[in-house]
Amino acid sequence: MALCVGGMVMMTPAADADAPLRIEALQRCGNLLTLDTQEFCLDVSGLNGAAYRVKLDGEPLSADHIEQQGDLLRLHIDATQAESGPLWIEQQESASNPVWLTLRGSHVIAATQEDVADNMDGISTYVNLVSLIIEESHDGAEEARRLADKYGAEVVGMIPPLNTYQLRLPANDLDERDALVLRLGNEVSVDAVVTEESGAEESIEREPNDTPPAAEDDREWAANRFLDAVNFYQRRIGRAGDEIDTQPIRIGVIERNVDFDAPDFADYLGDCRADAQRTCVYGRDADKPDGHGTTVAGVFAAAWNEGGNSGFLRGLDDVGPGFDVIVDRNSDAGITANVAASVNLVEDGARVINWSWGIHRVGAIDINGDEVDSLVRSGIAMSGYEELLEEFFLWLREEHPDVVVVNSAGNASSFSSRDEYRLPSSFVTDQLFVVGGHERSEQDVPVNDPGYAVKRNASNIDMRVDITAAACVHGSTAVAGEKGEAHCGTSYATPLVGGLLAAMMSLDPALTPAQLRMLLRRSAMTIGEEYDFEPTDADDLTAPILPSERANELNHPDIGRSARLDMYKALDLTVQSLSRER
DSSP states (O other): OOEEETTEEEOOOOTTTTSOOEEEEEEEESOTTOSSEEEEEEEEESOOSSOEEEEETTEEOOGGGEEEETTEEEEEEETTTOOOEEEEEEETTEEOOOEEEOOSOOBOOOOOGGGEEEOTTSOEEESSEEEEEEOTTSOHHHHHHHHHHHHTOEEEEEEGGGTEEEEEOSOSSHHHHHHHHHHHHTSTTEEEEEEOOOOSSOOSOOOOSSOOOOOOHHHHHGGGTHHHHHHHIIIIIHSTTOOOOOOOOEEEEOOSOBOTTSTTTGGGOSOGGGSTTSOEEEOOBOSSTTSHHHHHHHHHHOOTTTSSOOOTTGGGTTTOOOOEEEEOOSSSSHHHHHHHHHHHHHHTTOSEEEEOOOEEETTOBOTTSOBOOSSEEOHHHHHHHHHHHHHHHHHHHHHOTTOEEEEEOOSSSSBSSOTTTEETTTOOOTTEEEEEEEEEOSOOOOTTSGGGEEEOTTOOBSTTOOEEEEOEEEOOOSSTTOOOOEEESHHHHHHHHHHHHHHHHHHOTTOOHHHHHHHHHHHOEEESOOOTTOOOOTTOOSSOOOGGGGTTOTTOTTTTSEEEOOHHHHHHHHHHHHHHHO
16 A cells, blocks of 8 residues: 655565565556557565655656555656656665656557467467558548447557557467468458567577577677777777767667666666766666577677676677667567557667577578478468568658667578568668677687688678677676676677667767668678679678778779678777768
């Protein structure tokens, strides 16, 4: 029972009053289709009987807008009087982890364990939840309600900028669902029906089961000149009299949560933005430090010399403009939720979206001709996802042309560019960057030698991959100073590129996606064998470096080779381009 006392909220003691104050979940609840007044449900641990405040963007919420039921808080937000921003709880001397509360309204719901079933391919799929992509010529909300009434369904979620609405169907099994999907798909106003294939709880991207090498951050990231890039930014941007005015950049990381008990993230609690120059992390709290989201976020923002990981943007704190790293996955509703979260983050000002996930179609083959057996989806699901992702990238191009999405190439030893096989990496658009993974070789050669790093065996390849980056990193730990186990995969190469792009944008916010790609490729070192523009095979890691990417020197030794990330040179070229503009 919550009581209002002098603008603060009083509560009965929680069962575990000694637990740290943490927000473990934040989702839309109540009527998900209203935008003016929105309701949010928070799962909170560590509250005791003392008064507490809930703060949104630094301002305490009125106590009469907060309901409490044990560890569950319900917040009623007047969206006409508030804006999206960080939300946290303060009680006595403690502050919770800040989460990002978006008022943009795109949200889809996940199925419960009772509402999923295995289809003919043995893949878990939603029985009674689908999403309709409505044709642009129709009012999406109105048409979704009409169709729901016609078929005895209910509108339960939406992504308004994509004219996409989620329906709960009156279906009890997959036969009934498929019959309704067929009828809905034949409606003139329906562009596509998205059927979700995801369990009630599933990691965004599972890494291969092979044993990773014992990663040494400085050894693996040396292949991308990580420390040189941090030093360059600190020295070149931070020196007295420098005329470069940096701009804050917001990054959206599509992951479930981050462990704020890990030393890597322990100092991100409460009002992080009280320091305008530092990197800030917003996310739900995880219960273990070595989860996928914690490791991906750690490549961006883990504290240095505290735990297993070290974040690139965190290394720029002393001179940086203040990077926001927002970790959010909307709900556990699979790919549809990933897209909904991305739409909200873009509308909330994110310039970089990190997608460390991807899926393969059933029947996809790897470079050895064997079938891919992980992260596969049926043909009908892939068709819906492809339409949804197409709508997303068309919307980006029309409404947010300055936003970039950085996507992992995948870990199936397969091909990233075949749209019949893999999404989203097969999309061809300036706003999508695809990242492969490499490991340090055993050769004793200079860092700029193509043999300094080798492709990670599991990494997907081919012409659609823009660049490779280090695939192995230490995970965060629960104990300060302890080195975590190695995590390897293109999931962790992707935020190296995403963090670098954010740093480049902070130097020159006017850079377009095409210009960013040009700077990445012009600055890249090489990896692998030269293949002289032959058809792709197992050695073709990325699109070949072209003469135009080497000052039109036709005999340049890099021509025809694959591209390896050079973080230092990319920043250097960005600063040089600024000098030429002046």
